[in-house]
Structures are given as structure tokens and as C-alpha cells.
Amino acid sequence: MATDLHPPLPRSATDLFGDPIDDAHPLWLNPSKFSDPEFDPESYISDLRTFVPFDTLRSELRSHLGALKHELVELINRDYADFVSLSTKLVDVDGVVVRMRAPLLEIKEKILSFRGSVDSSLAALQSRLKQRAQANEAREVLELLLDTFHVVSKVEKLIKELPTVPADWPGSNINSAEKGQISNGISLQHAENGTNLRETQSMLLERIASEMNRLKFYIAHAQVYLAPSLQNMPFIENMVKRIQNASLLLDTSLGHCFIDGLEHKDASVIYNCLRAYAATDNTNSAEEIFRSTIVAPFIQKVIPHGLSVTVGGSTGDDLEQDYERIKQHIEDDCKFLLEISSTENSGLHVFSFLANSILKEVLSAIQKGKPGAFSPGRPTEFLKNYKSSLSFLEYLEGHCPSRSAFAKLREEPVYIEFMKQWNTGVYFSLRFQEIAGSLDSALTTTTLVPSPNLENSQSLVLKQSISLMDCLRSCWRDDVLLLSCSDKFLRLFLQLLSRYSNWLSAGLSARKAGNAAATSGSEWATSASPDDFLYPLFTYQVEDAICSMAGRLLCPIIHDLNNLVEEVRSDYLDHVLGLLKSCSSEVLDLVKQSILQGSDSLKVLQTPVINSIVEALVEKSVEDLRQIKGITATFRMTNKPLPVRHSPYVSGVLRPLKHFLEGKQAARYLTTEHREELLQGTASEITRRYYELASDLVSVARKTETSLQKIRLGAQRRAGASSDVSDNNISDTDKICMQLFLDIQEYGRNLALLGVDATSMPAYRSLWQCVAPSERQNTISF
Known part of the structure; x- marks a missing residue:
């Protein structure tokens, strides 16, 4: 508050004789913002221009610029001695630079020398690490090869425990006692102990398959780590041959054991063999063996093809009976294997005997034995076979133990191919x-x-x-x-x-x-x-x-x-x-x-048909209505008295409608609603046409009456006669209207006989008002 009572003091002695500098700035101008690092002149000016005129802003900025220049001059004047002596202190600058360059170059040489020694040490270290990695990799490969060698040796040892000649397996003429004699001690010992030989063999094959699976794992890793140049080493080539021989012996032995188990329906043997096939990822072989050994023989009997002789097979291309027989064979010969392969938590879900064994053989048999079954050229037979095939597929799907198995069956290529055969x-x-x-x-x-x-x-x-x-x-x-x-x-x-x-x-x-x-x-x-x-x-x-x-x-x-x-x-x-x-x-x-x-x-469409009947009935009725024109000729220029009865044509107007409704077809085929709709529609349209004809007739009669009246009056004036000759006579128009009135009364009675209320029809009311006497205009009665 004290600053408001005293004027500002001069900032220096030089201000005493100079122009006064006003430090007061408007509130909208804040010079401190100019030194802000994020200051934006354009945005600052654009903000101020919204409420400050441009001239005022320019004047204030110029004033502030002058104040800054003045302040700079003051600073120079205040420290003038130091400002002048600044240039005198810069002496022998080049010499100082030369003296400083020598130690800097020396430091640079030392740094480069040290960097070179570090790089050489780093290269040596990396070389040693690479050699160490190669040694570790070589050691891993060597250990892998040794493990592979041990596994191969183990597999060969286990294979030696199996029969070594094909004659020892099912299908030969050697009995079980002879099999035991040519087997080694372990197999003979199991036989002597009463253990089932097939089960022992299947268990041994499952163990061999497990080792073969392990061997495949080693081989896969060896191919990754082993260099191509090393793969031709005699040791490795010998190992490959031994693995191939072991794999071939395993497949042959496993196939014979699986066939033996299938023929004897030995669940334990089949289970062990399937686990062996699953372990070696060779499910296709098991499915193919089951198809050729069990499925193909009875399918061949049901649907003979090729050079085979028909044995109880059905004739023609009908598949319904064939499918029934196939289902029965599946229940008798295949169900035991399907149940084993669907055992919960057995790992045998990888097999698809339904598709790759049963359905595949059925499809092949139909294509070879009954190709006409797929032909849509005979629609009836095609549909029957198609539905029978769908029923058969549903039967197969019923053996799926889970939703995933069901979905897998439908995704099998054989299933898709089977469905493609049916060109729907x-x-x-x-x-x-x-x-x-x-x-x-x-x-x-x-x-x-x-x-x-x-x-x-x-x-x-x-x-x-x-x-x-x-x-x-x-x-x-x-x-x-x-x-x-x-x-x-x-x-x-x-x-x-x-x-x-x-x-x-x-x-x-x-x-x-x-x-x-x-x-x-x-x-x-x-x-x-x-x-x-x-x-x-x-x-x-x-x-x-x-x-x-x-x-x-x-x-x-x-x-x-x-x-x-x-x-x-x-x-x-x-x-x-x-x-x-x-x-x-x-x-x-x-x-x-x-x-x-x-x-x-x-x-x-019912409405257009009814309208057609209505139009035809109306046209027939209008033929009688056209006789209304004869009324004019009857009363024009005649002395006939007022009519007292209706015209003969009235009776025929509604005759077509009456005869139609009373006919046999209308009574037989038209419902009550349609009869009523047709009656009302026809009556309304006939009445409307009646009104048009009567209205035209009355209008023409009145115009003619007026013209004739004028002619008579003109003639009487020229003759000088009195004009009261026919004042009390009834005009021809009145007679025509009276005749029409009698006619429409009869017409209304005829409508009532048909069940139509004429008074509720707008066309009839208009017709009544057109011809009725003045005293009966508002009352319709007949």
C-alpha cells in the first residue's frame, strides 16, 4: 500500500535527465511469461487479441521493448570498466590451444591402445566360448548317440524274446506246443507257468513299442544336432540299418500278434497291441489290419464284388437289407474291438476304426459291387438308399463314446467322401x-x-x-x-x-x-x-x-x-x-x-373370383334393366292415365341372381359367408346400375318436358289463347316417375325376398329419392 502513496524513485543517476520510463503495465500484459521455455508468441498474441485491440497491444509491446533496451544500457554503464577490460584479457589464445592439444593427443593414443587389447581379449574369450559350446554340443550328440545305441540294443534284445520265424504265428500249421519249444527261455517259462503266450507277447510288444517311441524321439533330435557330414559315418549308418530292421520286425510281429488277438477275441492282447500301435504312432496299420482281417470278409459276403461269388448277397442296388446284415456282423465281430478302443483314459481315442476300417470297406464294396446305388437317376431307389445310408451312419455314430469322438468321425476323409457320393x-x-x-x-x-x-x-x-x-x-x-x-x-x-x-x-x-x-x-x-x-x-x-x-x-x-x-x-x-x-x-x-x-x-384370390361372378350376374341383369327406356315411349305424347302397377321387366332383373343362388353348384360349393358376400355385392351393383339408368331417364324426361312446355306456351301466345289449358293435367314426366316409383317398389320387394335390406343400400336410397313423389321422399316403404 506504501507504493501507492509515493511516486517511484529513479533507477539510476542517468534517469534524472532522460525520458521518464513507466514501469506500470496493464494487468493483461505479464512480461515474466516471455522468459518461460514453453512460451509461444503466436498463441499468446492470439489470446490477447480476443479482448485487446491490436494497436494497444503493439504499443504496449514497443513500450516494453524500450524498457528492456534502457535496462541493457544501464547494465553496461554500471559495469563499464569490466566490459572494456574483457577484450584486453584475451591474450595468446592460440598458444594456449597448442599447449592443450599435446596432452589430449597422448590420452587418445592410450585409449586406442587399451581398446585394441580389450578387443583382442574379447575375441579370444568368444573363441573359447564357441569352442566350449561346440564341445558341449558334441558331448550332447555323443550322449544322444550312446542313448540311441543303448535303446537300439535294448529293442533288439527284446525282439529276440519274440518268435523269430513267421511260421510261429497264427495261420501256420505249428501247434502251440511247438511254438513254446522254439521260443526262448522267458516265453517257455511263461508258458510253463500257465501264462497266456499271446498276452505275454503282446505285453512284450507294447514294451518294445514304447522303446521304439523313445528311439524315434532320439532320432528326431539327432537329425537336428547332427551335421550332414557326420550322418554318413559308418557308426551312424549301421545304427540306421539296425533301427530299420528293428522297426520292420516290430511291425511284422505286432501285426501277427494283433491278428491273432482279433481271431481269438482276446481283449488283453488287443488292448496291448493297440497301445503299442498308439505308442509308435502307427494307427493306420492297426486300422488297415482290422479292415482286411475282420471287416472285409463279411462285407464281401454281404456285398460281393470283383470275381467273388455271391454268397447270400442281396440282388439289385437296394442297400437297406445289406446295411441290416452289416450291422449284425458289426455287433458280432467288431463291437468287442470298438469297446476296447473307446476305453476311458486308455489313450486309444487316436484310432478311428468306425471310419477307416468299417465305413471305408463299406464304401469300397458299394462302389465296386453296387455303383448304381449312388445314382440319382432313379429318385425313389436313390432316396431309399440314401436314407438307409444315413441310418447306417447314425448307427456308427452311436458307437462314439463322446462328443469329441462324434465330431472326429464326421471330420474323417472317408466320412466326407461317403457323403459326397450322394448327389442330392x-x-x-x-x-x-x-x-x-x-x-x-x-x-x-x-x-x-x-x-x-x-x-x-x-x-x-x-x-x-x-x-x-x-x-x-x-x-x-x-x-x-x-x-x-x-x-x-x-x-x-x-x-x-x-x-x-x-x-x-x-x-x-x-x-x-x-x-x-x-x-x-x-x-x-x-x-x-x-x-x-x-x-x-x-x-x-x-x-x-x-x-x-x-x-x-x-x-x-x-x-x-x-x-x-x-x-x-x-x-x-x-x-x-x-x-x-x-x-x-x-x-x-x-x-x-x-x-x-x-x-x-x-x-x-377368392375376392377376384367372386367379383367375376358378380360382374357376370350384373351384366345378365342389365339386359332386363335396359327395358326401362321403353317407359318414355309408353307415356310420351299419349293420354295414358297414371300407372297403377309395376312394369313386367322388374321381375326379370333379379332372376339371374336368384337362379344362381338357388342352383345346385352354389348350394354345394359356396359357404354361407361367400353366398352373403356375393348376394350383397351383386344386389348393390345392380341397384347402382338401376339408379344410373333411372336417373338418366328422369333427367332426359324433365328436360324434354321443359322444352315442350316452352313450345306450347309460345304457340298459345301467338294464337292469343288462354294459358290455363293444361294446368291441372298430369305431365308425362310425372307419369314416368310414377311408373319408375312403382317399379322400384317391386324391385325392393324382390330384394327383400332374396334377403337383402334395400333401405340400407345407398344406391337404393338415391334411386328412391330420384323417382318418389315429394310427399314420400323421406319414407321408404314397399
């Missing part, structure tokens, strides 16, 4: 042509063909509809459907419905347009006359010839559409969902929606 794509193509071609043939006929069984009104009537339903059912029949192609059969189902819908829609459109050549297949709708289109119901004497009258079958079409929709939405849908019950709920929902949408495409 070609099979579906043939079925598609068969099913779709059947429907297409039925729809390309020029007439609608009714079924011979017309008495059963609950069944389909038209052969085209029956063909559609048969095709739809064929898509999901047991003797047609392949579950692997279920998506294709679902698409075929939808295509069949679309084909039928398009066929029916095209026929109705062609008839409405009156163009017989509009589309191919619409001849059934365009070839019939209007009478045939509506009235097969009264011509009972020609009812037997109904097949030739395509237009007479619109009612059966509605009936068939109803039955098709009901069938697809009920039993058909349940059957399809039952076949696909193994699928997920999402898939089943999609299938259900697809089938329901397909049935909707049939359901929407």
Missing part, C-alpha cells in the same frame, strides 16, 4: 421337374376339368386344384423329402402356390379384358360363353357334359380355394413342422410364416 442336388432337380411338371401339365389344359367324384362337397372339385394339392403334399412325402434339401422343397412349395395363383389370376384378367390371347393358359376362362359362365345350374340335362364348360366352374373354384387354404393352414402345416421339429425355434417360425403367407396368396 441332382436328386432335387429331378423331383422338381417331376412335381412342377405335373402341375404345369394340369394348368396348361384349355378347360377346367372337374373330378369324377363331385358328390363329396368337402373334397376338391377341379383336377387342377387336386393336382396342386398332390404336388404340395409330394414336397413333404416321406418317399420324396430329403431333410438336407428341406429349404429347396419349401421354396418349391411356394413356387407351386405362386404358379397356381398366377394361372387363376391370368384367366380372370383375360376374361375381364375379353382377350383370349392375352396369356397362355387362360383359355379355360375365355372359351366359355356368359351363359355357361353362370348357368350350369338349370341345364340338368347337360350336367354330365360339365367337363367341357370351363365357365361353369367358378363356384367350384371358390370351393377349392377354401379347401386349399384350410388344408395348408391345418394338417399340411402341422405335418411340415413335425418333420422339421429338430430345427431351432427360429427356423420353425420362419417356415410357419412362409407357409401361412403362401396360403394367403390363395385366400386373396
Whole structure:
């Protein structure tokens, strides 16, 4: 606070006569930030310019620059003596540099000399370390070779304990006693002690296999460490020959022992042999021995091939009975081995006897003995064999002890190759042509063909509809459907419905347009006359010839559409969902929606069919309605009194509709809802046409009456006669309206007899108001 009461003191004596320097800076200018290492002039200025004008900022910075220059001058003036003497102290600088360079060069030479000695010592040390590493590696290789030599010697010693001639093994004529005599002391001792010779041999083979596995480990490591030049040493070459001989003897002995165990179904021997094969990673040999020794003989009997003679084999390409016999042989001859190989925690899961022994032999036998079984050219036989094969695969998969074994079986090359033999794509193509071609043939006929069984009104009537339903059912029949192609059969189902819908829609459109050549297949709708289109119901004497009258079958079409929709939405849908019950709920929902949408495409066709009937009935009724024009001629320029009864044409207006509804086909094929829909639609459309004709007639009559009245008045004025001649007479227009009024009353009564409430129809109310007397305009009664 004291600084605010006193002015600032001069900083030096030189300030007394100089310009005053103002140290006060605005608050927004902080000179201390200029010395900050992270100071950024551009960002600093851009920040200040947001609230400080540029001129003010420039002025303040220039003022600060002047203050800094002034401060620099003050510093020089304050220490001027030292500043002047600074240059006088820099004397003989070059000499000082020369004196300092000599010791520096000497130090550099010493450092280089020391570095050279260190590098030589380091190179010598690295050389000794490399020699040591090589010696260690050579020692490891030597130890590895010695271990290999000991293992080979051990294997050869163990092999000597086995029979040395093939005649000692199963299949020879030497009995078990002779085998014991030619065996060495250990085998003979075991035989004398009552130990099973095969089991002892299998145990010994398993031990040898374990040592061979160890030997393979040594060989693999020796190939890594051993230089190529050393691999040709006599010791190593001799070792390789000994290993090869030992491996060959082991494979031969193990194969004979395994065959012996299989023939005698000795579980212990088989178990030991399988462990030996697994130890040497030679599972293929065991699978091949089992296939050729056990599987191939009975497969050859079931499915003979090559030059073999059929022994109880089935004829033809049918595989169902063959698979049953194969299953029985598997239960009798193979199950014991499958159970041994699936023993828990035995390590025998590496074997795949199901695929590489059984399925491989079955596939080979079918390809050689019954190649026609895979041919889709005969769809029925192909499907039967395919399903039998899937059942056989399920049987094989049932022997898998775990999910991993099940997955492994399906990933085996033999399994994949077996499935590739069945060309389901070609099979579906043939079925598609068969099913779709059947429907297409039925729809390309020029007439609608009714079924011979017309008495059963609950069944389909038209052969085209029956063909559609048969095709739809064929898509999901047991003797047609392949579950692997279920998506294709679902698409075929939808295509069949679309084909039928398009066929029916095209026929109705062609008839409405009156163009017989509009589309191919619409001849059934365009070839019939209007009478045939509506009235097969009264011509009972020609009812037997109904097949030739395509237009007479619109009612059966509605009936068939109803039955098709009901069938697809009920039993058909349940059957399809039952076949696909193994699928997920999402898939089943999609299938259900697809089938329901397909049935909707049939359901929407009912309205166009009904509209076609309505249009035909209206056209027949309008023929009688056109007689309304004769009313004008009846009362125009005549002295006929007011009419008291309706015109004769009224009775014929609704006659086509009445006869149609009372006919046999309508009673048989139309439901109550459809009858009501057709009745109301036809009555409304006839009434609308009635109103148009009557309205035009009354309008023309009134215009004519007005014109005639003007002519009469003009003539009377010219003649000077009185104008009250016919004031009390009834005009012709009134008579016409009265006649129309009587007619529409009768028309309303006829509608009521058919069950139609005329008062609820807007067209009838308009017709009433058009012709009714003024006092009865608001009250409709007849």
C-alpha cells in the first residue's frame, strides 16, 4: 500500500535527465511469461487479441521493448570498466590451444591402445566360448548317440524274446506246443507257468513299442544336432540299418500278434497291441489290419464284388437289407474291438476304426459291387438308399463314446467322401421337374376339368386344384423329402402356390379384358360363353357334359380355394413342422410364416373370383334393366292415365341372381359367408346400375318436358289463347316417375325376398329419392 502513496524513485543517476520510463503495465500484459521455455508468441498474441485491440497491444509491446533496451544500457554503464577490460584479457589464445592439444593427443593414443587389447581379449574369450559350446554340443550328440545305441540294443534284445520265424504265428500249421519249444527261455517259462503266450507277447510288444517311441524321439533330435557330414559315418549308418530292421520286425510281429488277438477275441492282447500301435504312432496299420482281417470278409459276403461269388448277397442296388446284415456282423465281430478302443483314459481315442476300417470297406464294396446305388437317376431307389445310408451312419455314430469322438468321425476323409457320393442336388432337380411338371401339365389344359367324384362337397372339385394339392403334399412325402434339401422343397412349395395363383389370376384378367390371347393358359376362362359362365345350374340335362364348360366352374373354384387354404393352414402345416421339429425355434417360425403367407396368396384370390361372378350376374341383369327406356315411349305424347302397377321387366332383373343362388353348384360349393358376400355385392351393383339408368331417364324426361312446355306456351301466345289449358293435367314426366316409383317398389320387394335390406343400400336410397313423389321422399316403404 506504501507504493501507492509515493511516486517511484529513479533507477539510476542517468534517469534524472532522460525520458521518464513507466514501469506500470496493464494487468493483461505479464512480461515474466516471455522468459518461460514453453512460451509461444503466436498463441499468446492470439489470446490477447480476443479482448485487446491490436494497436494497444503493439504499443504496449514497443513500450516494453524500450524498457528492456534502457535496462541493457544501464547494465553496461554500471559495469563499464569490466566490459572494456574483457577484450584486453584475451591474450595468446592460440598458444594456449597448442599447449592443450599435446596432452589430449597422448590420452587418445592410450585409449586406442587399451581398446585394441580389450578387443583382442574379447575375441579370444568368444573363441573359447564357441569352442566350449561346440564341445558341449558334441558331448550332447555323443550322449544322444550312446542313448540311441543303448535303446537300439535294448529293442533288439527284446525282439529276440519274440518268435523269430513267421511260421510261429497264427495261420501256420505249428501247434502251440511247438511254438513254446522254439521260443526262448522267458516265453517257455511263461508258458510253463500257465501264462497266456499271446498276452505275454503282446505285453512284450507294447514294451518294445514304447522303446521304439523313445528311439524315434532320439532320432528326431539327432537329425537336428547332427551335421550332414557326420550322418554318413559308418557308426551312424549301421545304427540306421539296425533301427530299420528293428522297426520292420516290430511291425511284422505286432501285426501277427494283433491278428491273432482279433481271431481269438482276446481283449488283453488287443488292448496291448493297440497301445503299442498308439505308442509308435502307427494307427493306420492297426486300422488297415482290422479292415482286411475282420471287416472285409463279411462285407464281401454281404456285398460281393470283383470275381467273388455271391454268397447270400442281396440282388439289385437296394442297400437297406445289406446295411441290416452289416450291422449284425458289426455287433458280432467288431463291437468287442470298438469297446476296447473307446476305453476311458486308455489313450486309444487316436484310432478311428468306425471310419477307416468299417465305413471305408463299406464304401469300397458299394462302389465296386453296387455303383448304381449312388445314382440319382432313379429318385425313389436313390432316396431309399440314401436314407438307409444315413441310418447306417447314425448307427456308427452311436458307437462314439463322446462328443469329441462324434465330431472326429464326421471330420474323417472317408466320412466326407461317403457323403459326397450322394448327389442330392441332382436328386432335387429331378423331383422338381417331376412335381412342377405335373402341375404345369394340369394348368396348361384349355378347360377346367372337374373330378369324377363331385358328390363329396368337402373334397376338391377341379383336377387342377387336386393336382396342386398332390404336388404340395409330394414336397413333404416321406418317399420324396430329403431333410438336407428341406429349404429347396419349401421354396418349391411356394413356387407351386405362386404358379397356381398366377394361372387363376391370368384367366380372370383375360376374361375381364375379353382377350383370349392375352396369356397362355387362360383359355379355360375365355372359351366359355356368359351363359355357361353362370348357368350350369338349370341345364340338368347337360350336367354330365360339365367337363367341357370351363365357365361353369367358378363356384367350384371358390370351393377349392377354401379347401386349399384350410388344408395348408391345418394338417399340411402341422405335418411340415413335425418333420422339421429338430430345427431351432427360429427356423420353425420362419417356415410357419412362409407357409401361412403362401396360403394367403390363395385366400386373396377368392375376392377376384367372386367379383367375376358378380360382374357376370350384373351384366345378365342389365339386359332386363335396359327395358326401362321403353317407359318414355309408353307415356310420351299419349293420354295414358297414371300407372297403377309395376312394369313386367322388374321381375326379370333379379332372376339371374336368384337362379344362381338357388342352383345346385352354389348350394354345394359356396359357404354361407361367400353366398352373403356375393348376394350383397351383386344386389348393390345392380341397384347402382338401376339408379344410373333411372336417373338418366328422369333427367332426359324433365328436360324434354321443359322444352315442350316452352313450345306450347309460345304457340298459345301467338294464337292469343288462354294459358290455363293444361294446368291441372298430369305431365308425362310425372307419369314416368310414377311408373319408375312403382317399379322400384317391386324391385325392393324382390330384394327383400332374396334377403337383402334395400333401405340400407345407398344406391337404393338415391334411386328412391330420384323417382318418389315429394310427399314420400323421406319414407321408404314397399
